[in-house]
Amino acid sequence: GESVGLHLPTLSVQEGDNSIINCAYSNSASDYFIWYKQESGKGPQFIIDIRSNMDKRQGQRVTVLLNKTVKHLSLQIAATQPGDSAVYFCAESYTGGFKTIFGAGTRLFVKA
């Protein structure tokens, strides 16, 4: 996952702009990748996932890109809205989902 540290990486974007949140994963054996969104006071919620045999997957206003060569994952949010303000975690999974490694998270601020 993302590099571990005491301070969360932050991303500040203007409302209506596109956001790109990046994540470097660690295990070449990981075969499933997930993005979660955690709003203040809540548990993480699933946003979108992608399997290792794909390099791109699109959802509603979100796109996940996977580059296995450099072990990099990104989440793109189109037309970012104030409700998108949250902490975003990438997660990598293998062994049938019993082992999931979470990144440290990126805090997204959306400026009105």
Next chain:
Amino acid sequence: DVKVTQSSRYLVKRTGEKVFLECVQDMDHENMFWYRQDPGLGLRLIYFSYDVKMKEKGDIPEGYSVSREKKERFSLILESASTNQTSMYLCASSPTDGSGYEQYFGPGTRLTVT
């Protein structure tokens, strides 16, 4: 919708106390997980369970134990709470039907040990 509930949102305990954190899921999921979340460290797995009465250690099991007597309920136990166990504790569940590995999280319990 999957619902994962945790017994308390906030909990304050004294050093040395035995602490029980309860988690219940209503979607008949086989797998259940306990994580702790600390600023800048993401989620770290304490224990997980893939069936009733089955448990596996995660990355940071020291100082914790778990119990799963019923499929829907997974309990985390701090045998003797210490100040370094002050944290946010998140419970999660997931199915094993091959549809995906996403986990469904409860709202969390913020535990303070004084």
